[in-house]
Amino acid sequence: MPGKDGEVQVLLIEDNAEDACLIREVLQDQNSSCAFLITHVEYLQAGLERLQNDSPDVVLLDLSLPDSQGLVTLTRVLSNASRIPVIILTGLNDEAMALESLRLGAQDFLVKSRMAGDLLSRMIRYGIERKRTEEKLRKNAEDLAASNRQLTDFSEALQRANRQLKCLDEAKSKFIAIASHELKTPLAAVIGYLSLVLSGRMGALNEEILAALKHVKTASDRLLRLVDDLLDISKIEMGQLKMDKAPFDLGGFLKEEMQVFQAQAKEYEISLEIKISGDLKRVVCDKDRIRQVFDNLISNAVKYTPRKGIIQIEAKNIESGVQIDFKDTGIGVRKEDEARVFEPFQHIQKAGLHGEKSSGVGLAVVKKIIEAHGGKICLTSVEGQGTMFSVTLPVAEDESAGASV
Template sequence: MEETLRVLVVDDDEVDRMAVRRALKKASLPMELSEAVNYAEAIALLKTNPFDCVFLDYQLPDQDGLILVRDARQLGLLVPLVVLTGQGDEQIAVELMKAGATDYLSKSRITPERLEQVLRNAIRVYRAEMKVVVANQQLRESNELLKRQNRELELQRQQIQLQNLKLIEASQLKSQFLATMSHELRTPLNAIIGFSQLLLRRSKGTLTTSQMDMVERILNNGKHLLELLNDILDLSKIEAGRLELKPEPFNLNHIVNATVEELRSLADEKHLSLQVKVEPPDVQVVNDPSRLRQVLVNLLSNAIKFTEAGGVWVNVSLFSSDRITIIVRDTGIGIAQEQLKQIFEPFRQVDQTTTRKHPGTGLGLAITDSLVQMMQGKISVESQVGKGSTFRVDLPRQLAFPCPPMASETLFNLNVNDSSEVS
């Protein structure tokens, strides 16, 4: 069932209005007709009533149809306007269409069929235009929304950038402080270690057993603090891209066994088994022996530190003709799955509580990971809480020359000018 159309007829001539009214009633369209005899009545009705179409005479007593069309459009009245005139002036038709008229029809051509056709076309065109208007309005609103969102995103980007700059600056200040303090502590610390060693060598028989124990404690704590300072300096150089590898050919078996023997006393103190296996025993590699030893020391000392019973195993083998694999396995406390992705981050420790049993800075694994990456290798870990951990390091047998320093992607960028190590 077709909707009832609301149509307004504007004409001061009763005869002409009747002719239009009769013709529209004969059309096969349900409609409701309203009438106005001049410009003022027409504008008043258009402002207060929604019409589907308006038929208006060009010659009105108070204004002509062109003025009515222009004013209706200026008022934002969106309705099809069909102008009826007794004249056939094409120039008038052009002006009417430019002003916003939907169609133009000579009164001499009015018939029920013609009016129905004009009415249908006017409404169809009007509705199509309204769809375009609505679409354009939605597009404008979408564009405005997009502009607002872009402005908000740009503001957020600027705020984030500013925050990042502040974080970087704060991190650099903190890191510079750590590096400076590490350097400043070297001199008195080396003096403490040196005098402690001198006392132990030259004071045999002159110091009591209790005094000798105290000197040994001073020496051991001094060495431990020295290791921490070395870790901080190493991390600072890595983060600043100032640490360089010095590759040279050497026997891998010698380095591995020498490192294991250095740490065997730590395992013996805890009654742990420490076993090593290198196959084949005469593997020649080209790497930085000092830094490879550092990787082994970090992995082995961690394994021993976090193992209370059982043992630690080191297995070194040829993964292929041009790659080696180092595996360090322990029966220690293990690492929870949710912590595995974090253990290679600086200052991260498995136990972060203030009452933790295993002291340390949390730098060892971060340095190890960075060194392995500099050696063009990778490190991985598998672990179960309460059962132990297995660290695997895959390295090329021969490093590419030269070995570029690695600039870290973290925020801990340090300005380290001293390239020497604490010793």
């Protein structure tokens, strides 16, 4: 690297006094923009010591020295000055060796008897420039390798964390499955006996006890539904939910399902309408699971639509299958809550508008069931104006029944 005021520090390792003198003259004769400050030594050992103490911009090296001969001279210099350009000074008969020295890492070579004009000066400056570019490239490659190593470390840490998360997730699903299953058996007994008592077959009950037991029954039914939903979620997550798929008429089924909610809608003065466009394509689905989907979506629409509102169910064929829209004129979902509604336990509304309880698992189950059928569900909503859930179900090519997901 040129020193201050463009001065280039040259270390000349040359045992031939005449050659050294010639080089000095050639360099000092130049009308070049930079001056050359030459340090001359005759032995390799002296040159190596200089390289340790100073840091010249360039080394001019004769390969035949009193204490070292041939390419060994170069390798010893390079091992002490890997970042400094080395230009080999060679005799007329040594051109083969000079070429070999380029392969080993010398920047250039100059046949001493052809040392004319500003050739040496130019060679030195180009050599320095080339070395500098090489150094930059080397540094970039090192930086790149370091970034690469960091990326690899990061990616490995991420993979480890991912594996841990997966284990935790599986443990959580297993825990929920076991806990839900253990809750279901005693709960079924409670509901069974309650139904028996409420039917009057175990004797007459006074009004007060009857009313209290009806509350207990409603709460127990709700608990059972929640336990069922939790079991479904964990089974789907563990890939253990059995699907009994079979082809069926979706239009007729939708009408039946709508009728189930008609009484409740009437009670809240909500108009519940259905429109089916043309003959719907036959879908291959698990009917009970699809019932669960429709029940959840219609009951949500009722739950979050105020009195005198309208709920419209529209089904039509689309290219990829069948699309069913559940539209309501209810309270809507805020933009920032839209992504959360399909996550379990994200009940944004703490309760329905008509006093219904809210657990926040219905839509999580709905989404997983639809996806298990290869379908999709999406939500469009305007806060305060209404909501539309669009479900698409594909027409399965393989109408095989009893598949499991």
